[in-house]
Amino acid sequence: MKNYEVEAAWHYHNGTKHPNGMLLSRFHMYHPSQRPTPYKIYKNVSQIILPIEKNSIGVSTLDAISTNLDIKDKTVPDLQTLSRILYFSAGITKKIKFQGLGEMDFRAASCTGALYHIEVYVVCSNIAGLDAGVYHFDPKEMKLDVIRRGDYRGKILQSTADESFTKHSPIMLIFTDVFTRNSVKYQSREYRHAFWDSGTILANTLAITTAHKIPSKIITGFVDSQIGHLLGLDTTQEVPLVILPLGITDQEISPYPDVADVNLEAISSEYEIEYPEINAIHDSSCLLNDIEVKAWRYEMTRQSKSNSQFMALEKRINSSEPIEQTIIKRGSTRKFSLESITLEQLSTILSCATSGINADFVNHETLSDPYIIANAVDGLDSGSYYYNKEKNELELLRKGNFRHTSGNLGLNQDLPYDASVTIFFMINLKKILEQFGNRGYRVAQLDSAIAGGKAYLASYALDLGATGLTFYDDAVTSFFSPHAIDKEAMFLIAIGKKEKAPKQNQTSS
Ligand SMILES: Cc1cc2nc3c(=O)[nH]c(=O)nc-3n(C[C@H](O)[C@H](O)[C@H](O)COP(=O)(O)O)c2cc1C
Structure with missing residues (x-):
């Protein structure tokens, strides 16, 4: 199994070390004027406006960060709550004017170089205010782009080899990484940043969902190609990193519709130079089918210490x-x-x-x-x-x-x-x-x-x-x-x- 040929991870890790990692050129230059559009923009797509209330619901930050929820009862967020989760995770929280560069949008979570290469997608059942579908979060307009209509959670469940929490979840967020939007500045070190910058977003997501008393679980074991196909990604450019199922529903996940190819045109980065080492480390850490996912998860849970x-x-x-x-x-x-x-x-x-x-x-x-x-x-x-x-x-x-x-x-x-x-x-x-x-x-x-x-x-x-x-x-x-x-x-x-x-x-x- 390619995943266990770990020279690939060492090659990447050692090769992207500062100061002299052999996968990094000392002569690489970046100027902020080269910054690619930090948004994925679809052409001709239907959109849904996200209602947004930024008011406090009265939970302190320190409690929201440090509380581990233990909720087993039905909890299904509505569109309003989903909007808040998206906004406080990856929404635009401020704008700053820079001389010569104009105004720049800054987001809820920190991000290396403010390049914002992490995209967020939503896959959900029918929830109050939103029909079942596969959506892309557009933070600029505070809208959802419609990628597919229908309940595709079953496809995600299949890709996680029937992971137990995912089985009961009405909403799943998926974080992806657009490689060249960040490699424009950081070259091959970008793939570390993929996790750094989705990690800072996730810290926010976990805090805001905890404040709303919505349980969640971070899922890192899934069949990568199935998720990429579901979201309509060109996986040479943009890849799924993490799935976050949210909430608990008592309704069984229904069989999912046919997952046809998505033919939506979108721009995600104007920077075209690719770093093959990024694709290589990503590909060598992919899980290819549900048997690999199951075996991998078994190792994970076997090694993880017990709660006590x-x-x-x-x-x-x-x-x-x-x-x-x-x-x-x-x-x-x-x-x-x-x-x-x-x-x-x-x-x-x-x-x-x-x-x-x-x-x-x-x-x-x-x-x-x-x-x-x-x-x-x-x-x-x-x-x-x-x-x-x-x-x-x-x-x-x-x-x-x-x-x-x-x-x-x-x-x-x-x-x-x-x-x-x-x-x-x-x-x-x-x-x-x-x-x-x-x-x-x-x-x-x-x-x-x-x-x-x-x-x-x-x-x-x-x-x-x-x-x-x-x-x-x-x-x-x-x-x-x-x-x-x-x-x-x-x-x-x-x-x-x-x-x-x-x-x-x-x-x-
Ligand atoms: C993992 C990580 C590494 C960072 N490294 C640096 C750094 O080396 N030097 C620096 O000045 N800022 C660094 N930053 C800060 C980013 O430039 C900053 O998050 C970005 O400009 C967005 O601004 P904001 O955090 O104020 O929203 C880093 C941020 C993160 C999340």
Whole structure:
């Protein structure tokens, strides 16, 4: 089985390391004027207007991020709620004017280079306000593009080899990745970003669905080609990454209509240069049929620790800021002051980030481990730390002032130097790939990015600033070794107090 020939994942991972990964050209240049359209635009498609109410329903961000729902009763979101889920996941939350570039739309979740290469699709049964169908979410117009009419959930269920949660779900969101929209800037490293940027969106989606008391489960095991065909994708350009079934219905999924070819014309990126290494790593991590999906999922669940070993972690601070407000005000910090944050703030962020997810690869846990450089945290010596999420404890690795190291590891940028803390989510990739094959690479990146996305939201709920960052891979492992000797860095977030900047030309959307 190609998925278990894991040299492919190592070739990709090592080849896309900063600074000298052999799949990255040092001479590649990108100017923002080359930025492709960040929207998939269909020609001649029927559209459905999404009603949108952005008001708060009264659930705090910290609760929304850290609560693991255990609902078994019927929960079927209506169109209004679905619209809110889409808006607070991937909608436009602000517009900023830049000299020479005009006005740019920014979205609910952070995204590498603001290139917005993740598309969201909806596959649903009849719900209040919306007929069964396959739809594409158009965040620009807040509309759904109609791709197919009819109930196709059965096709998704088949592609997941009858996954148990999916069987009872009235709505399924599917996240896809348009390769060239992001590779225009990041070349082959794009495929890491596919999971980073769907992870930050998912952190929002999980928070807003939890606020609405809608259970969900992240599904990463499915027959890729079947989902691609259902959505009408040209899978050399755009591929499905994750399925998120939402809600619970007591109606059995009916047999699905014939899945004919979709002949809709759409533009998703004007950048035409392809990076074959992206297609190669994606193809080598595909599951080809339901037997492969079943076997893969069996491995996943067999290896995943049982629920009872997971210890619920405490939040240290209570903030009542509602999730909607946090998402709307979030934006990556462009300049940190050198001021300290408190140990209570850091603990709260760490416990929220590692509060766990319900997925087909973990059961209310996270796979990745946070490693920290504390530059300025009141109540904590400056130094490097490992966060033991089971014990909710920080383990001191080395005491000292590591501001310069923090800046260097984060690609020599000012942001990780100025930040109060930098948190590196790290994972034992060798172990994951041995167990789950190349597809484990997707899962490792996604798991870490969701934790990073939760850290973003928790920081903003506590009135701090945060930004995702990229990093020098092997230097991160060396710095945290010997503790992290067998781990690879997957996601980096810097957190601190925002420097008060003169007002930008920003409007909320
Ligand atoms: C995983 C990740 C890595 C990022 N890396 C960097 C970085 O290295 N340097 C930087 O200045 N911004 C970085 N960003 C921030 C993005 O540029 C920012 O999210 C994007 O411009 C959208 O803006 P917003 O987050 O304010 O909505 C990163 C964001 C993410 C999610």
